[in-house]
Amino acid sequence: MSKRAAIKLTDEELADFLAKERKVQIASIGKDGAPHLVTMFYTLWEGKIAFTTYKNSQKILNLQRNPVMTCLVETGTDYNELRGASLTGNALITDDPAILDPVGQAVGHQIIGLEPPTDLTKADPAVVEGIRHMMRKRYAVILEPTKISSWDHAKLG
Template identity: 55%
Template sequence: MGGNKRDQIRMTPEEVAAFLADNFKVQVATVDRDGAPHLVTMFYTLLDGKIAFTTYARSQKVVNLRRNPAMTCLVEDGLEYNELRGVKLKGTGRIIEDPKIRTMVGQVVGSRMAGLPVPELGEPIDPVVAEGIEKALAKRVVVVMEPEHITSWDHRKL
């Protein structure tokens, strides 16, 4: 039943990796205490090929992940139906408090949020910008999406 069409539009692992590398906004769902989804949009970068973003250590999504690490991420693109593309990753959100990783991820995401040139992960950036970002990161942690199940679609393949 329609499995054929689903197979036709599925991205290859290489296409998924390229799609995630080309985008920077992700919808992140965690589970609230009452079981309802908590849904937010975050700017992300890739850390070892996985979606990673910084967020306040006391944010609702971190509170949720500490209670229940289940997390789903959606990266999507396209305006017309025949150009819709997306990748949904279902798995767990791993919280990283290591300041070195926080700085690496924070410099990429922070530069993008500030409208500055976006560095490659770990690339040196302007010391003044770095200092500003470091101050902004003080109360933040990194969340990394550890996917257990990936679903993808690219309607342009039809």
């Protein structure tokens, strides 16, 4: 078995890793062809990386021109602790409330330092309404992955 194959995350490990992490580096392609790279808080929507951003943000302008983006989620300090996943695909940009509200609530709660609620009826109503108010100026972006690379250097022993 190759070293690359030995450190690859299984589908279950990848799903667990993405569910536990909170920050993602997002690369889109700028008008001049250069990468535009930012770090965002994210959640999973139907198992896919999802985040919100302002409707007039550079990310949205880039993704409207060219929907290809790469998302990098990584952790670890020492070499033997490095774990991560790079996911490339196309961005789905939406302001559909059925997607925007749950994605916005999950990410919005993280941004203010709260655990994302599993049941909005049990969350602080003022926080929920405040996040809904913020979402009026935002889109949800969902990555539809076409290529996934992953690694866990702890598997090297």
